[in-house]
Amino acid sequence: xxxxxxxxxxxxxxxxxxxxxxxxxxxxxxxxxxxxxxxxxxxxxxxxxxxxxxxxxxxxxxxxxxxxxxxxxxxxxxxxxxxxxxxxxxxxxxxxxxxxxxxxxxxxxxxxxxxxxxxxxxxxxxxxxxxxxxxxxxxxxxxxxxxxxxxxxxxxxxxxxxxxxxxxxxxxxxxxxxxxxxxxxxxxxxxxxxxxxxxxxxxxxxxxxxxxxxxxxxxxxxxxxxxxxxxxxxxxxxxxxxxxxxxxxxxxxxxxxxxxxxxxxxxxxxxxxxxxxxxxxxxxxxxxxxxxxxxxxxxx
Amino acid sequence: xxxxxxxxxxxxxxxxxxxxxxxxxxxxxxxxxxxxxxxxxxxxxxxxxxxxxxxxxxxxxxxxxxxxxxxxxxxxxxxxxxxxxxxxxxxxxxxxxxxxxxxxxxxxxxxxxxxxxxxxxxxxxxxxxxxxxxxxxxxxxxxxxxxxxxxxxxxxxxxxxxxxxxxxxxxxxxxxxxxxxxxxxxxxxxxxxxxxxxxxxxxxxxxxxxxxxxxxxxxxxxxxxxxxxxxxxxxxxxxxxxxxxxxxxxxxxxxxxxxxxxxxxxxxxxxxxxxxxxxxxxxxxxxxxxxxxxxxxxxxxxxxxxxxxxxxxxxxxxxxxxxxxxxxxxxxxxxxxxxxxxxxxx
Numbered sequence: 001x002x003x004x005x006x007x008x009x010x011x012x013x014x015x016x017x018x019x020x021x022x023x024x025x026x027x028x029x030x031x032x033x034x035x036x037x038x039x040x041x042x043x044x045x046x047x048x049x050x051x052x053x054x055x056x057x058x059x060x061x062x063x064x065x066x067x068x069x070x071x072x073x074x075x076x077x078x079x080x081x082x083x084x085x086x087x088x089x090x091x092x093x094x095x096x097x098x099x100x101x102x103x104x105x106x107x108x109x110x111x112x113x114x115x116x117x118x119x120x121x122x123x124x125x126x127x128x129x130x131x132x133x134x135x136x137x138x139x140x141x142x143x144x145x146x147x148x149x150x151x152x153x154x155x156x157x158x159x160x161x162x163x164x165x166x167x168x169x170x171x172x173x174x175x176x177x178x179x180x181x182x183x184x185x186x187x188x189x190x191x192x193x194x195x196x197x198x199x200x201x202x203x204x205x206x207x208x209x210x211x212x213x214x215x216x217x218x219x220x221x222x223x224x225x226x227x228x229x230x231x232x233x234x235x236x237x238x239x240x241x242x243x244x245x246x247x248x249x250x251x252x253x254x255x256x257x258x259x260x261x262x263x264x265x266x267x268x269x270x271x272x273x274x275x276x277x278x279x280x281x282x283x284x285x286x287x288x289x290x291x292x293x294x295x296x297x298x299x300x
Numbered sequence: 301x302x303x304x305x306x307x308x309x310x311x312x313x314x315x316x317x318x319x320x321x322x323x324x325x326x327x328x329x330x331x332x333x334x335x336x337x338x339x340x341x342x343x344x345x346x347x348x349x350x351x352x353x354x355x356x357x358x359x360x361x362x363x364x365x366x367x368x369x370x371x372x373x374x375x376x377x378x379x380x381x382x383x384x385x386x387x388x389x390x391x392x393x394x395x396x397x398x399x400x401x402x403x404x405x406x407x408x409x410x411x412x413x414x415x416x417x418x419x420x421x422x423x424x425x426x427x428x429x430x431x432x433x434x435x436x437x438x439x440x441x442x443x444x445x446x447x448x449x450x451x452x453x454x455x456x457x458x459x460x461x462x463x464x465x466x467x468x469x470x471x472x473x474x475x476x477x478x479x480x481x482x483x484x485x486x487x488x489x490x491x492x493x494x495x496x497x498x499x500x501x502x503x504x505x506x507x508x509x510x511x512x513x514x515x516x517x518x519x520x521x522x523x524x525x526x527x528x529x530x531x532x533x534x535x536x537x538x539x540x541x542x543x544x545x546x547x548x549x550x551x552x553x554x555x556x557x558x559x560x561x562x563x564x565x566x567x568x569x570x571x572x573x574x575x576x577x578x579x580x581x582x583x584x585x586x587x588x589x590x591x592x593x594x595x596x597x598x599x600x601x602x603x604x605x606x607x608x609x610x611x612x613x614x615x616x617x618x619x620x621x622x623x624x625x626x627x628x629x630x631x632x633x634x635x636x637x638x639x640x641x642x643x644x645x646x
Contacts, residue, residue, distance in 0.1 A: 140351055143619055145580050148584075151599055151615065153358060154603055158369070239477050262484065273481070276474075277473050
């Protein structure tokens with residue numbers, strides 16, 4: 001096959017070129033630090049995390065106390081982002097809103113990647129009938145569009161933050177399991193896995209000492225992306241009134257609140273929307289950079 | 301799909317469908333193709349069957365009485381008991397599932413609790429609206445994503461490519477429902493921003509009501525198509541037949557559009573099938589923003605009211621549509637790609 005030889009040749013040359021031009025092998029973090037856009041994105045995400053964790057202390061005022069004499073005020077010294085339709089301080093609501101959204105995103109990313117990883121390890125490493133069964137279950141999961149599956153689950157569990165988080169976790173598991181399973185299969189083919197198996201190392205030890213460390217790249221990329229999509233999912237569900245419930249602010253329900261006064265005070269809708277968009281954009285940039293750093297040969 | 305079919309002579313993989321040699325049909329290729337199609341059909345049917353179990357059980361595994369949840373805490377025990385009976389919840393689980401499944405096969409998905417109308421009737425009224433919104437958004441996303449990805453691939457790594465990719469990334473990062481609100485803010489003087497007008501209202505009123513919603517929906521969807529098509533084109537451009545075409549002195553743009561794009565379309569077609577799922581999910585949010593009476597809004601109201609029969613029916617219909625569309629895309633894929641058609645690929 002002439003075709004295959006040329007492809008391997010071209011891959012080999014690309015690899016050679018990459019090796020000769022790339023700086024001496026650095027860690028993933030080292031490569032991210034060389035990419036200034038990704039570094040900038042990391043700083044922004046860090047700021048969001050600080051706000052999310054420190055919201056109760058950082059908020060200048062209570063996000064819940066209503067001042068009905070001061071509704072829909074513009075930005076001022078007392079209210080840096082103005083007040084909403086109930087006279088509540090918008091900046092404080094934004095901080096607490098970021099806290100709700102980031103918390104749900106982080107929980108969903110952590111839990112769904114962990115469960116997906118467990119399924120992927122069991123399916124990919126054991127193979128055979130176990131792999132077949134898990135893969136078919138994943139197929140069924142993938143047959144449900146994530147948001148639609150979330151709807152059905154929220155019906156069962158009732159609206160609210162808890163139901164939304166559980167629904168999104170279940171919605172994302174098929175995706176993480178599918179992606180991580182193929183990563184496990186790739187690692188499994190490596191020579192060192194076989195050597196470990198042949199020398200009689202306990203399977204559990206092979207998985208923990210040899211397979212898992214090689215999955216760190218895929219796991220980080222996957223967690224970052226699920227984090228981003230979970231925040232988008234939470235925002236969407238809270239926007240339509242199924243997620244985080246009033247009076248607790250989340251970026252999604254703040255957009256919905258603002259929409260009622262969109263023509264008079266567009267600020268109330270625009271600010272939380274920008275907060276979501278900037279966070280997601282940074283997470284996607286970081287996810288892309290991590291993927292490139294872990295696998296420099298992919299076509300970009 | 302056939303872009304630049306005027307120049308097929310140079311490229312073996314773009315042979316017109318009509319020239320598939322008859323003799324091959326005798327050598328078991330047809331049998332193999334039928335086998336593949338049958339396997340795929342059985343797999344899909346199995347997935348749908350398991351999905352029906354999931355949709356059905358989702359309501360029943362959770363503690364508490366669905367009838368109580370639907371009617372709320374204030375409802376009298378008698379009313380709850382009556383609904384309990386009406387929903388058939390007093391029967392064994394297997395019997396309930398079986399009657400729901402056989403009913404569904406006959407087009408009977410039960411009766412909505414909140415709207416007291418047959419679920420099938422309600423879905424029939426709304427499905428067309430959502431389908432049209434999704435189709436329009438899909439069309440728009442392709443019209444933007446394909447040329448943009450060709451442009452980006454042509455100037456790969458340059459400023460033009462980077463800027464285009466940034467815009468596309470922003471398309472995913474910006475929540476579609478928020479973009480929709482911004483569109484309302486920007487165009488509320490020019491275009492209708494709320495509600496829906498049927499075909500009866502005339503072509504322009506009809507389309508103008510769907511223009512902003514479909515654009516908001518398309519913005520988030522086009523990123524995946526763009527990314528897959530761009531990478532596909534960059535990979536195709538490094539292939540031998542493209543070198544041959546260049547050596548024949550064909551202009552660079554022509555090389556990109558007739559050769560690279562044509563081959564990149566194959567993986568892109570698969571992605572478009574997956575998009576349908578996202579479109580159906582995204583439409584729910586967009587319909588809420590613009591107050592469009594589609595499936596999504598129906599489902600969301602049903603979820604808030606905990607109207608189980610309606611949610612079950614709506615989710616089931618959505619899943620079946622999603623699965624069937626992907627089956628069709630898979631079939632179309634083998635029709636477009638002669639290598640798959642002749643069984644030369646997996």
